[in-house]
Amino acid sequence: MSARGSTATAGRNWTVGLRTWVQGLVPSGQALPDRQPVYVASWIYVFGVLSLASFVVVLASGLVLTVGGSLWWHTSSLGHFVNSMHLWSVELFFATMVIHLWGKFWMAAWRGERALTWVTGVLLFVSSIGTAFTGYLSESDFTSQWIAAEGKDGINAIGVGAFFNILNPAQMLLWHVALLPLAVGALVVWHVILVRRHGVVPPLEASAPEPARVGE
Amino acid sequence: MTPGLVVLAGRYLDWGVISISVTNAAIIAAMVVVFVLALVAPFPHDRDDDGERRP
């Protein structure tokens, strides 16, 4: 294809449109930069990546659990250990995510067009709680019975129980292993893209950066 | 209470209206401690950090 043809069709070429959109999501060089602004120098910055890493452990332990089926962990010591890893990775996921949230709040990290990053973070927190809830309902143990019996009143009270039946473990298991992890995963991707798109928020009341020096 | 219940609750801390399991309290306390440590602990710098690069 000649350069001229490419230019002529660019305006209505869907592929070019998608490519341009994808390329514009994150400024060039900012997807995986090897430098960060000088003010990125605190342990509080690692809690975002720690919650991301915990999420990977949650997904991995959950995937191993799916291999043995929904009752595997009751009958196998290996299955029970993987279940324990799934539980503890969830506890670590929430703990690191909440510390990350505390940190970002005190940094007022929503400044400079970063409000959507904050909003997607809160959505992640809420959808993670929903995902954990369906996990408890999928345990097929006493906890599942009690949470289903007690939790149904909350879900039914707002009319949602008619469609999302928490007394039906088959429905809850599928939400837990497919729909909700996909939703949380998509939100994670969106959140991380926004973080890379806008860069790390500068310090509150930062003095004006020194102007760039030519040739450096 | 039903007769024949053999289950035992874990340990709980009760303070007025608040009732929390020792394990949950320990997790929340650990989170607060880790948060404070993250704020005050010195963050390691690379050797070349003094050579800040201007944009």
Place this chain on the structure above:
Amino acid sequence: MATVTRPAAGRRAPRTEWDSHDFPTRHYDLVKEFVIALVVMTLLTAALAAIFSSPDDKAITMARWAQADPNDVIATAAGELAGTTTSATYGAPYNHAAEGQSVLGVPLQKWGGVRIPVSSQDLVLQPLAGVRGDPALSQALGTWRGSTTDQQKSWASAYVDALDKAGGDPAKVATGDFGPVPALAAGLLSVARSGALEGALTSAGTFYGGDQTRSVLLLADGAYLEDTAVAQHLGGDQWGMMNEVGNYPGQPWMWLYTFWYQVKPFSTSDNADAEVWALMMLLTLLLMLVPFIPGLRDVPRWIPVHRLVWRDYYRRHPRT
């Protein structure tokens, strides 16, 4: 090196703050940071799992219920037939027996509709209909089915009251006009003891029984499930939503949701579930919109925790 670039200039409003791309930079290895984080979290998870394990309290079977508290099974069966149990008087999504909860007068529960119809009488009658070789039970079922609704209700209610007066013990119930109800209740206890009740409720007529709705409703209509949970400190008024059996970690992130159930007006409200949900949705919305709410978004400026986070930067770049 072109690793740091400014985003294209464009629709940006006049800036009041300097943005990240205007600042000097330092080496930072994001990939190395992630890999180390992944290794640390994997090892930490494995260590916690190995040391503290996870709970696996067996689910309560109907046979265990019948064994541990047979009188509770009898009382629940009588209640289902009389229409006095929780599920029989529930409303949407199971039946039309009640209006259900509302928030600020909005009947959300009713709007959800009766999409999972459950007949409480059938929770007792259907398992019994499958029993073979028990002429007395078959006759009791026949008598029940051949009677008017009013007669059924009268028998069952009388038996519920009589059980209540006898302290729940069927053996001490005074004689009365209970019709076939005592035989039906005893029949359900017998099916429960045999271990066949779950199957009769969840997979009768369908080989693959994956939906436990009717089993859980029946079990929850009795007292045994809740008593077991309360003994484990899992009751709704015990902050149970964030607790777990034994000393295992629960869901600490549910602290605020479960807190509301412990205090008035929610602890005494008939609409507590709907009200607490609405309140939590409102608070979640507030958290989500913090960046746009004057006052709330200024808290980090007033309480300068950020001075700790960026102390190194502030020391090197004092305000001019």
